[in-house]
Amino acid sequence: MQKRALMVGLGIAGMSAAIGLRQSGWTPVIVERAPGRRLGGYGVGLMPEGRQAAVDLGIADHLHTRNPPDGGKTWSLTRSGDREPGMGFLHQPGDPAAVLRGDVEAALWEGTCGDGAGGDPVEVRFATTPVEIDDTGGDVQVLLTDAGTGSQYREGFDLVVGADGMRSSVRRMVFGPDEDYLTNWDAMICAFQLKEQVPSYAETDSIVVARAKRAVWVFGFDDCAPTTLLTYRTQDIQGQFTGSRVEQLRSVFSGMDDPVVRHVLDSLEQAPEFLFDSVHQVRMPRWSNGRVVVLGDAAWCPNLFSGMGATFGLLGGAELGRALRENPDDLDVALTAWESGLRPSIRKHQRIARVKQQMFVPSSRPVEALRATILRRLLAARERRLATARAGAAA
Numbered sequence: 001m002q003k004r005a006l007m008v009g010l011g012i013a014g015m016s017a018a019i020g021l022r023q024s025g026w027t028p029v030i031v032e033r034a035p036g037r038r039l040g041g042y043g044v045g046l047m048p049e050g051r052q053a054a055v056d057l058g059i060a061d062h063l064h065t066r067n068p069p070d071g072g073k074t075w076s077l078t079r080s081g082d083r084e085p086g087m088g089f090l091h092q093p094g095d096p097a098a099v100l101r102g103d104v105e106a107a108l109w110e111g112t113c114g115d116g117a118g119g120d121p122v123e124v125r126f127a128t129t130p131v132e133i134d135d136t137g138g139d140v141q142v143l144l145t146d147a148g149t150g151s152q153y154r155e156g157f158d159l160v161v162g163a164d165g166m167r168s169s170v171r172r173m174v175f176g177p178d179e180d181y182l183t184n185w186d187a188m189i190c191a192f193q194l195k196e197q198v199p200s201y202a203e204t205d206s207i208v209v210a211r212a213k214r215a216v217w218v219f220g221f222d223d224c225a226p227t228t229l230l231t232y233r234t235q236d237i238q239g240q241f242t243g244s245r246v247e248q249l250r251s252v253f254s255g256m257d258d259p260v261v262r263h264v265l266d267s268l269e270q271a272p273e274f275l276f277d278s279v280h281q282v283r284m285p286r287w288s289n290g291r292v293v294v295l296g297d298a299a300w301c302p303n304l305f306s307g308m309g310a311t312f313g314l315l316g317g318a319e320l321g322r323a324l325r326e327n328p329d330d331l332d333v334a335l336t337a338w339e340s341g342l343r344p345s346i347r348k349h350q351r352i353a354r355v356k357q358q359m360f361v362p363s364s365r366p367v368e369a370l371r372a373t374i375l376r377r378l379l380a381a382r383e384r385r386l387a388t389a390r391a392g393a394a395a
């Protein structure tokens with residue numbers, strides 16, 4: 001008989017795991033707290049490991065990418081208001097694929113439930129959450145609540161996969177409270193899609209205004225409006241969640257009287273939706289306990305500064321499927337192999353995220369100046385490399 005797995009969460013990690021498990025002969029069922037699928041979202045750069053995982057999951061052909069031609073231009077704004085060529089997110093080694101989070105989820109949805117699914121469509125239950133998880137040894141009994149009908153029912157699974165994000169309820173129920181696993185980064189973010197590009201910039205331009213403790217980024221795409229990220233450092237995380245978000249952000253960014261910052265803040269007031277949240281990293285000593293496993297942001301959220309969460313969500317799901325395929329009769333061995341394969345790379349990127357945070361939002365004036373100097377040198381070195389390559393091609 002086919003083994004059944006419950007995935008909690010219809011994000012990148014949950015759908016990747018569902019496809020990975022189905023490829024290994026399991027029957028996945030996904031429950032999602034929201035009443036329907038979410039679309040759009042903020043800009044994401046997919047690294048080569050994530051793109052390879054998309055190939056392994058059979059969804060690469062459905063993935064719509066939006067890299068501007070020739071990588072687009074990135075502008076850095078100096079304190080005196082001048083524009084100078086800058087280094088953007090897409091200039092990172094590995095040539096990230098520029099997508100919206102919704103593009104990755106749409107491709108996964110196609111592979112999970114759409115015509116492009118390489119197997120039976122996966123059953124998805126919206127407005128449904130687990131409220132009790134009991135690993136009996138033989139199976140996992142899960143009490144599920146359906147918010148649509150108000151009903152509760154118990155169901156048995158061979159495996160439960162918690163892919164329910166940074167504040168995972170599966171992790172809380174099976175591994176312990178958030179405080180044991182969430183590390184606070186004393187930083188906030190607000191991300192959303194702009195209705196239109198900042199006036200006087202080209203559609204595909206990216207713009208960086210990085211000052212000590214606060215920064216505004218605009219990410220240009222080939223065929224949709226730019227997305228933006230406001231980020232700032234604060235030690236009063238609780239205080240950021242009281243009152244109006246817009247007022248809060250206006251007050252934090254007051255004094256940065258620049259047309260780019262003004263445009264972004266004005267757009268925020270019109271935005272149909274935006275993400276406003278504190279920044280954390282999730283560190284767990286073990287990602288599985290018996291027949292319950294967590295993955296994606298629930299298990300290892302490296303946070304947005306790492307630029308690796310979506311990549312690792314795809315990879316984690318694909319690799320979980322592979323580990324179960326290679327160890328079909330021993331769940332413990334499969335989960336141990338899966339974790340030891342992924343952990344070193346994830347840990348490395350969790351560490352690097354601290355440095356990348358300084359690139360996103362410097363912690364002080366001296367770091368701001370140092371950052372600008374380093375990026376100018378990197379950009380000059382890149383220009384030299386490109387010029388040499390062009391000369392080589394022309395010869």
Ligand SMILES: Cc1cc2nc3c(=O)[nH]c(=O)nc-3n(C[C@H](O)[C@H](O)[C@H](O)COP(=O)(O)OP(=O)(O)OC[C@H]3O[C@@H](n4cnc5c(N)ncnc54)[C@H](O)[C@@H]3O)c2cc1C
Pocket residue numbers: 008009010011012013014031032033034042043044045046047101128129130163164165166168169170189191229275295296297298301303304307308309310311312313
């Ligand atoms: C601004 C920003 C920029 C980013 N940029 C990048 C980037 O450039 N590159 C990159 O690789 N990553 C990036 N990331 C990170 C990446 O987006 C995340 O790591 C990734 O989307 C996490 O996917 P997930 O499936 O683990 O979790 P989530 O996306 O959080 O999905 C969890 C799902 O579970 C559902 N859920 C929650 N609780 C329950 C429950 N109790 N029951 C049922 N369902 C539940 C939620 O509704 C949601 O659908 C960025 C993140 C942000 C915020």
